[in-house]
Amino acid sequence: MAVHRQRRATLGASSSRRPNSQPRMFIQRNPLEGHERLWKDYFAQLPIYLPNVFRRRFRMNRDLFLRIHSAVVTHDDYFVQKKDVSSRLGLSSLQKMTAAIRMLEYGVTTDLMDEYVRIGESTARLSMKKFVKAIVSILRSPTSNVIARLLEVGQRCGFPGMLGSIDCMH
Template structure:
């Protein structure tokens, strides 16, 4: 997908896809994508557009971030991006690694931390406004098969199937803070 196609489909004022389509395809709102794009460009020059050795424009920041997010959101393989986006497997993997490092570096203090009392109070207040006092969010759980569970622990981690499992429980707030 060329930069021009990407812009016409998703980012120009009269783009092909409306906001709801964008959110479904990118798993985020357009303004969040643009904030992420701006932040990564400020931190890492890898995400600024350069020219290749022939003097042609290299992949745009929009292309790089889009490909990395699609790999994360949908589990696309890096080698499949060559067919659809014209980006080699090694470039896709490098782009994904660069984006993950930047996300951690830029957002760890705000989003990748345990909530403090102020955060908890804000979430409880928001839930109470919605009629759910005392609830910080919906609880969900997932059962994972534990293939390499040590033999001596298998009995304590066995589920109904008698196979060792681990249960991951998570609470998500109104703004999907897990």
């Protein structure tokens, strides 16, 4: 127990931090390869995987994914692909959004995104945070007209008071 406390004090306040003698490891990921693989698999004119596979893996159809993608890219320029200081293209918006959605839908850790999407742990984590913030911001509170219309549609479909059901209040 005393050894653990002493080691923790040596490392600083958090035991999850790496000691200064252990520098961060740089991995040459080739982000363009990750984007090309993702594009060919799901978004090309004739993708490798059919729409039913896309729906199963992303838990939505491709058109919905692309509408969400467009809204997120428009909302936050973090998702716009940029060049680094050496004029090499960085991660694409598809890579960042795919990593975020897959982590959210499957509950996987950030390091699992590296193999397929070619995105590092810290970038995957940041992509997920920015994606969630963008979605929350885009899906702002409905107006009273929208609420009235939703209640009317719900009533016609046999679901009176459906908004109360959404937030588990009734």
